[in-house]
Amino acid sequence: MLYLPHTSEDIASMLQVVGVDDLDGLFSIVPEDCRCKGDLNLPEQLSEWELNDHMEALSHSMAVSPEYRVFAGAGSYEHFIPASVSYLLGRSEFVTSYTPYQPEMSQGTLQAIYEYQTLAARLLGMEIATASHYDGATALAESLLMAIRVTRRKKVATSSLIHPLYRQVVKTYFEPTGYEVVELGYLKNGVTDLAELDDMDDLAAVAVQSPNFFGCIENLQAVGEKAHDKEALFIASFTEALAYGLLKNPGSQGGDIACGEGQSLGIPRSFGGPALGMLASTKKFMRSLPGRLVGQTKDLDGKRGFVLTLATREQHIRREKATSNICTNNSLCALAAAMYMASVGGTGIRELARLNHDKAEYLKKELKKAGFTITFDSPTFNEFVVEFPDGFEATYERLLEKKIVPGISLAPYYPELANHYLLCVTETMSRDDMDALVREVKS
Amino acid sequence: MKESVGTTGLILNESLLWEKGKKGRCGFSLPRRDVESCPLDQELTGKGPDFPDLSEVDVVRHYTRLSQWNFGVDTGMYPLGSCTMKYSPKTNGRQASLPGFATAHPLLPASLSQGALKMMFELEQYLAEITGMDATTLQPAAGAHGELTGILLIYAFHKKKGAQRSKIIVPDTAHGTNPASVALCGYRPVLVRSNKQGILSVEAVAEVMDEDTAGIMVTNPNTLGLFEENSQKIAEIVHAKGGLVYCDGANMNAVMGIVQMGKIGVDVMHLNLHKTFSTPHGGGGPGSGPVCVKSELEPFLPVPRVIEENGRYVLAEDYPESVGKVAAFHGSFGVMIKAYSYIRTMGPKNLKKASQLAVLNANYIKERLKGTLHLAYDRPCMHECVFSDEHQKAGKVTTLDMAKRLMDYGFHPPTVYFPLVVDGAIMVEPTETESKEEIDQFIEAFKAIVNEARQDPDRLHDAPKRCKVKRLDEVAAARKPCLAG
Incomplete structure (x- = not known):
């Protein structure tokens, strides 16, 4: 076997040192009645070449570009990833190392994550960012729990325009805790109804996503003011990190915590994971942060170096009193994001974000011209909601056959929005692609 | 002794990203602008992030040098206990980066994502077989995330029975994640000490197990590298008082094809695909922490679940007793492909041989x-x-x-x-x-x-x-x- 280097002579001589007769003898401490009888019922081994055929056959059944044009976003976005990022990310010194517990041997990962924390904080306008979390949804759940710890209050308000699947994750995390989640409704123009906050008290946090699930840009400044009036923390959530290349960032609008999904920053969609949970805050809350943090320090010679730090927040020291049960970050995903942010650069990210916005505006305008209703009139980024006529399901199926996925139906998440679809356009869609979509939905 | 492989090597200095570069450089090929500019209201736009401007060469040299300061399994032996730093076969990474998998949108209609769903369905079955359990969720993104999911399942089980409990037994050899996961679900961890042989004694568990205890969390083999020989008897004691047995499967690499935990009294356990099933650790993640359960816990598994209907695979949401969701989408799909590939290229005999x-x-x-x-x-x-x-x-x-x-x-x-x-x-x-x-x-x-x-x-x-x-x-x-x- 390729990955098992032992020859029969090796095995024999090692068994002799151990003092047992055969490999089975190594398991003498496992009681007889605990041991398996017979082989596992699994398929017989494949050669590398058979595996290639098998996996290629499976992957060919997936609808992906360039064969398909997928106008779906909803927390998972198609962006170009430079070959240099994929290439660098494949360096096995990064890929095959562990959590950097031994810093002298892990300076590559540590400096790279320190740089990620810095770029993430700059993107979100916050003072500090963690080394990353599993995904945008768990970053939100952890942020809400953090606000509860900081304020010692037991209720949070979340916008109903936060990604519905994120809200489900929050609900699951909160179920055994007894903490309460109140949802804020939305207004006719597709943004959160903040007036509902007026009658609420004792809130640990107010969480609003911008751009929200409908793609609409929220007035974060107003959310921050309302939250702070109630002495609650303001949590700004997001699913499209690239938006902050163009939009005002959460930090400049009073955000105490900014959290969300960073998949747009150079990470392939990969059917939804692995992803990049981003979580940033002001320095004030540093010691309450969940998850890993990398900090700068010096070595014996006074040379700059990096280590995992503030471990007394964490489970391996604090056990049940830790700020979370997290043991890892999504390090390689954070590394991809850092490489991507470094490649695009400050000038590039602005132009790229503009292009995303302008392309989506083009499709919005063309659909409007074709007679479809753009449901919400608030400004949007990358995504927007369209109302198609009754019976659109048949058109949807016809478009799938033409290898176009015309967005995502909102009805499963917002039953009041039957026939409404969430469409997404990024820099990967050409004008021709968009014209083709409009032509097909019209016909 | 042979000459050691340790040497200073060729290690170059490298500054921080923002200490490099010049305004106006870019390491990204901006796509052609084929639409008109459509400026946003200035009220909404910010200054843009203060990122350095770097060329592609700047970026490539930077990360190449950084990578050379790192040690990985591909560099040499990495005998980190409880972390299972085994070699990650390269073919597995190849399969995960096939465009059909790597670029797939997670909310594609099932008819357009049969390959991904079939892979997930089969992987769930393989893991259930390896652990001797009845069903699997692949949603948790790491071992600790699997623990949290498992404890949520235990919580849901007792809640349905109508009598919630307040404690969970955790041995002194446990990883810190165990008590932390227990606490996240509102349970109080009750410490039991391992005996002079480094394992749990039946008596120590019997002493603390009562009808207010939701279950026990045991790492087996434990973190001393020892098999918990009394696990069957301990499970009987816990079950007799209505509790459940959670097995932390972080050390499953010792017992593939040798012990099926489901057959020795375990009700729920997580696996670390990044340990036992060879997916690389990535400098701390991404991992994947599937949870396998016995049938009595199956109704509570996270949704959506992949099911087979007449040879087609669909995502089913209709499980009213489900705990809900622990990840936005399906979990670390890219990691699952690598583990799936590993299991397929090893086959049952080599998995056992590996252990x-x-x-x-x-x-x-x-x-x-x-x-x-x-x-x-x-x-x-x-x-x-x-x-x-x-x-x-x-x-x-x-x-x-x-x-x-x-x-x-x-x-x-x-x-x-x-x-x-x-x-x-x-x-x-x-x-x-x-x-x-x-x-x-x-x-x-x-x-x-x-x-x-x-x-x-x-x-x-x-x-x-x-x-x-x-x-x-x-x-x-x-x-x-x-x-x-």
């Missing part, structure tokens, strides 16, 4: 080093063995000193100071992918270091000498944190 050789390697190290280092529990071990610095203390040399010195010999140190029940623990897990020659060199290096500890302890106190940096001041880092530049 046998992992246990052989650990016992071989234990036997050959036990005259050199103090062995915490002198009995047959599973996939890892735990030593300590007891023999070196008198000479003022610690576990940390020996760990740092190993770096100069070209090895990643073992896990140190864990498990907590062994003072100055040195926890060695070689895994099955290390050859006898590699292990012999590791043993010789450790012997040489112990020798140095006697003759020239300062050589250890000053170690490492050959890495990019010398020993780093972790206390200063925590006292005056600098988390961003």
